[in-house]
Amino acid sequence: MKIIVLFLLLVAYAMAVQSGPLSLDMACDRAFSAVLCTFEFTNNGREDLYLLTYNTPLEGPYSPFITLSLKGKPLQYEGVFASRTPPTREGFALIKARQSVSASIQITEIFSINRDGHYTVRYAQPLQYLSANEMRQQSYFDDVIEASQSVLPTQSVNLYLDKTRSLDKPMKQDEQTARKEVITITACRTTVSVGSDASIVEAHKKLCSHVHKVEDAVDKKNKTLYREWFEARPTHGPDHGPDHGPDHKPDHGPDHKPDHGPDHGPDHGPDHGPDHGPDHGPDHKPDHGPDHKPDHGPDHGPDHKPDHGPDHKPDHGPDHEPNHGPHHGPHHGPNHGPNHGRKNKVKDVFRKVNTGIRTKSVKYVINGVNCQPNWGAYTYKGSTTTYICPGLSNFPTLCSDDTKYNKEGVLLHEWSHAFGHTSDHAYGPRESRKLAKNYPDKAVDNADNYMYYYCLSIH
Numbered sequence: 001m002k003i004i005v006l007f008l009l010l011v012a013y014a015m016a017v018q019s020g021p022l023s024l025d026m027a028c029d030r031a032f033s034a035v036l037c038t039f040e041f042t043n044n045g046r047e048d049l050y051l052l053t054y055n056t057p058l059e060g061p062y063s064p065f066i067t068l069s070l071k072g073k074p075l076q077y078e079g080v081f082a083s084r085t086p087p088t089r090e091g092f093a094l095i096k097a098r099q100s101v102s103a104s105i106q107i108t109e110i111f112s113i114n115r116d117g118h119y120t121v122r123y124a125q126p127l128q129y130l131s132a133n134e135m136r137q138q139s140y141f142d143d144v145i146e147a148s149q150s151v152l153p154t155q156s157v158n159l160y161l162d163k164t165r166s167l168d169k170p171m172k173q174d175e176q177t178a179r180k181e182v183i184t185i186t187a188c189r190t191t192v193s194v195g196s197d198a199s200i201v202e203a204h205k206k207l208c209s210h211v212h213k214v215e216d217a218v219d220k221k222n223k224t225l226y227r228e229w230f231e232a233r234p235t236h237g238p239d240h241g242p243d244h245g246p247d248h249k250p251d252h253g254p255d256h257k258p259d260h261g262p263d264h265g266p267d268h269g270p271d272h273g274p275d276h277g278p279d280h281g282p283d284h285k286p287d288h289g290p291d292h293k294p295d296h297g298p299d300h301g302p303d304h305k306p307d308h309g310p311d312h313k314p315d316h317g318p319d320h321e322p323n324h325g326p327h328h329g330p331h332h333g334p335n336h337g338p339n340h341g342r343k344n345k346v347k348d349v350f351r352k353v354n355t356g357i358r359t360k361s362v363k364y365v366i367n368g369v370n371c372q373p374n375w376g377a378y379t380y381k382g383s384t385t386t387y388i389c390p391g392l393s394n395f396p397t398l399c400s401d402d403t404k405y406n407k408e409g410v411l412l413h414e415w416s417h418a419f420g421h422t423s424d425h426a427y428g429p430r431e432s433r434k435l436a437k438n439y440p441d442k443a444v445d446n447a448d449n450y451m452y453y454y455c456l457s458i459h
């Protein structure tokens with residue numbers, strides 16, 4: 001197995017060198033009761049660069065930066081979904097020219113591995129970075145730093161795991177509330193408020209009175225606002241149905257051109273499996289280049305042989321299955337236009353948030369144990385608890401008529417994860433608007449887009 005891993009690393013390294021300054025080496029192995037993966041990010045260029053640590057292993061086991069599959073079936077990511085403040089200088093890791101930074105992650109903290117067998121670990125998040133020169137220019141003008149480049153690594157590692165019952169499992173949520181201050185709010189009525197953070201209660205009350213209005217407004221007004229945050233190109237083809245479900249991976253970098261074209265067929269069909277994604281080849285750049293055909297053609301069959309050009313590796317591997325897996329949402333039928341489907345998804349997320357906070361007993365745990373710098377709060381899909389992080393205390397309580405970070409918006413962001421099963425593809429107003437313009441299917445799955453839309457539409 002080690003030989004195979006080494007071989008994969010060599011192949012990956014050889015290919016990555018051609019694709020830009022940043023490359024990733026990945027290795028996974030069992031370490032007693034854990035499965036440990038090491039990620040080494042190397043700057044092969046001549047200039048220092050800054051890698052955004054958000055949603056990477058450099059931040060810790062706090063985002064689905066990998067997928068883990070057993071015989072083609074992806075395991076559910078059981079880690080946190082956080083609200084991260086728009087990145088500042090501190091959100092980036094410096095990688096000097098010809099040097100590397102690395103991180104080791106116990107992936108048993110974010111996946112429950114209960115069955116013996118052959119597993120595939122795949123890198124699944126685009127790496128966003130900028131050059132040292134760009135960093136100097138940007139930080140001179142602005143606190144918020146925007147990465148200029150994006151690359152989606154293609155690395156995957158296979159490993160056989162047995163005696164998996166004895167492996168560590170992800171932390172249970174109730175282990176995180178011990179000795180913590182907890183605010184409980186049942187059906188929008190505060191039941192515990194002694195010593196609690198009054199601003200969180202205030203922000204939550206606003207959420208209670210506003211979310212249903214925002215849900216209604218999606219159809220009736222704010223058309224400009226809806227387009228700005230969810231689909232800035234309304235004629236965009238039905239390339240990726242909005243119904244891929246909460247576990248659909250972010251399979252293209254934020255700069256991936258959305259031009260699969262309207263010919264991609266309204267029924268995206270069984271080809272867009274759960275493992276579709278990091279196999280775009282190491283040359284997956286902001287532009288597919290001259291080899292990338294602007295559309296996949298009308299007969300985009302179940303074999304999904306996209307013409308990504310000679311650099312596209314046909315490495316769907318043993319775990320590329322012709323089905324969406326158990327987490328795939330309701331099928332996006334051919335009779336529903338993509339816009340209609342997206343709008344329904346947006347309404348559905350707001351409806352679920354509204355129903356969740358109105359009918360359930362929700363908790364806010366103050367200073368959650370997993371909190372990181374630059375986090376406002378975090379939660380889990382399907383949870384009724386949101387963990388508030390110290391970083392949130394510096395921000396205003398309520399939404400304003402701009403895109404400034406605030407508590408009320410962060411709570412909406414978190415409940416959109418917990419009740420609406422959204423993910424995090426991008427953070428901050430600029431990146432979120434870009435999603436709406438270039439990847440509307442990701443925009444309607446991205447928690448920050450809901451946050452901005454919510455705050456702006458109640459003003």
Ligand SMILES: [Zn+2]
Pocket residue numbers: 081082083084413417423424447
């Ligand atoms: Zn989030």
